[in-house]
Amino acid sequence: xxxxxxxxxxxSVQEGRISILNCDYTNSMFDxxxxxxxxxxxxxxxxxxxxxxxxxxxxxxxxxxxxxxxKHLSLHIVPSQPGDSAVYFCAASEWTDKLIFGTGTRLQxxx
Amino acid sequence: EAGVAQSxxxxxxxxxxxxxxxxxxxxxHATLYWYQQIxxxxxxxxxxxxxxxxxxxxxxxxxxxSAERLKGVDSTLKIQPAKLEDSAVYLCASSRHQGLAGSNExxxxxxxxxxxx
Numbered sequence: 642x643x644x645x646x647x648x649x650x651x652x653s654v655q656e657g658r659i660s661i662l663n664c665d666y667t668n669s670m671f672d673x674x675x676x677x678x679x680x681x682x683x684x685x686x687x688x689x690x691x692x693x694x695x696x697x698x699x700x701x702x703x704x705x706x707x708x709x710x711x712k713h714l715s716l717h718i719v720p721s722q723p724g725d726s727a728v729y730f731c732a733a734s735e736w737t738d739k740l741i742f743g744t745g746t747r748l749q750x751x752x
Numbered sequence: 753e754a755g756v757a758q759s760x761x762x763x764x765x766x767x768x769x770x771x772x773x774x775x776x777x778x779x780x781h782a783t784l785y786w787y788q789q790i791x792x793x794x795x796x797x798x799x800x801x802x803x804x805x806x807x808x809x810x811x812x813x814x815x816x817x818s819a820e821r822l823k824g825v826d827s828t829l830k831i832q833p834a835k836l837e838d839s840a841v842y843l844c845a846s847s848r849h850q851g852l853a854g855s856n857e858x859x860x861x862x863x864x865x866x867x868x869x
Contacts, residue, residue, distance in 0.1 A: 645794070677860075684756070684843055684860030685795070730794050738783070738847065738856045739808060742794030 644668045645733050647743035654750050660718040662746050664731030667712065671733040675740065676705060676716050679728045688729070689716070721750045754778065756861035758844050764867045770832035773864045777825065777846030783807075785858060786819055786829050787843040795843055801827065802850045831866075839868045 646665045654660045664674075672693040677685035691698040691705045691714065698705050704717045718725055731743040757776040765771050777784050783802050787795035798817065800807040803824040812819070816835070821827040831838055841863040847856045 650792075682761075682862060684845070684862050686860065687857050732794070738850060738858070739797060739800070740795075740858065742796070744792065744794050 642667075643744075644671075645731055645741050645743040647729075647731055647746050649746050650744070651747040651749070654721045654748065656723055656750055656752050657720045660716075660721045660725065660748055660750065662716040662718075662729050662731075662748065664714045664716075664743055665712060666714075666733050668733070668735065668741075669712065670735045671741075672736055673734045674705070674707060674714050675732045675734075676703075677730040677732060677742075679730065679745070685730055718748075721748075723750050723752065726750050756844055756846055756859055758842075758861040758864055760864055761862065762865050762867075764869065765834055766869050767836055768833040770830065771834055771866060772828050772830045773842050773844075773866075775827045775829070775844030775861060777827070777844070778859055781846035781848055781859075782824070783847045783850045783856070784821055784827050785845040785847075786827070787845065787860075789841045789843055789863070791840070798829070800850075807850060834866075834868045836868050839866055841865050 675690040676688040678688045679685040689703045707714045728745045728747050730745045732740040785800050786798045789795045798812045799809040799819045801821045804821045819829045843863045845858040845860045847858045
């Protein structure tokens with residue numbers, strides 16, 4: 642039972658444009674959502690998060706949007722840079738520090 | 753601040769053999785996690801320690817996997833005997849304390865890539 646889903650395994654975006662990565666979840670009890678970024682041969686690193694009491698959180702070029710009614714969140718990267726090329730994981734938690742990860746989306750930003 | 757250290761980085765074994773992975777968390781971090789990441793999937797929590805006690809091992813296949821954190825610092829994860837489906841990257845993470853995800857960032861190590869032939 643995949644509680645956190647990232648239906649797009651890959652995304653290719655031109656440098657300077659917006660990258661939009663999507664994530665859907667099934668468990669309505671999730672109260673906290675996170676995005677992690679992973680480069681090859683490295684562990685995931687925390688990028689940005691959002692609490693279920695908010696619908697938007699912004700940090701520099703990165704913005705996460707949460708639509709609780711649709712059980713959907715998205716990560717926007719504007720403008721996209723070649724260094725953003727990585728695998729992005731969506732994760733969720735239910736009132737604990739136990740994270741449930743999605744399957745990841747590989748983002749490639751080309752010049 | 754040094755990050756989470758893991759060794760070895762790569763390991764190839766034959767099925768039915770045993771293998772052990774080592775993790776040294778960030779200094780001062782009380783909580784340690786072991787994740788399994790199978791190719792094409794996201795990390796899945798295997799076991800969580802708070803100091804040297806187990807908080808959650810509900811997804812650890814206890815018939816073949818074991819883990820310990822005897823002194824509340826380093827940890828080892830062992831598989832005995834290994835199966836083909838154990839081929840994965842094993843990630844160790846640590847955080848300052850146990851708590852809600854919003855107040856308790858997890859820092860990940862580079863992982864150990866295990867191949868079982």
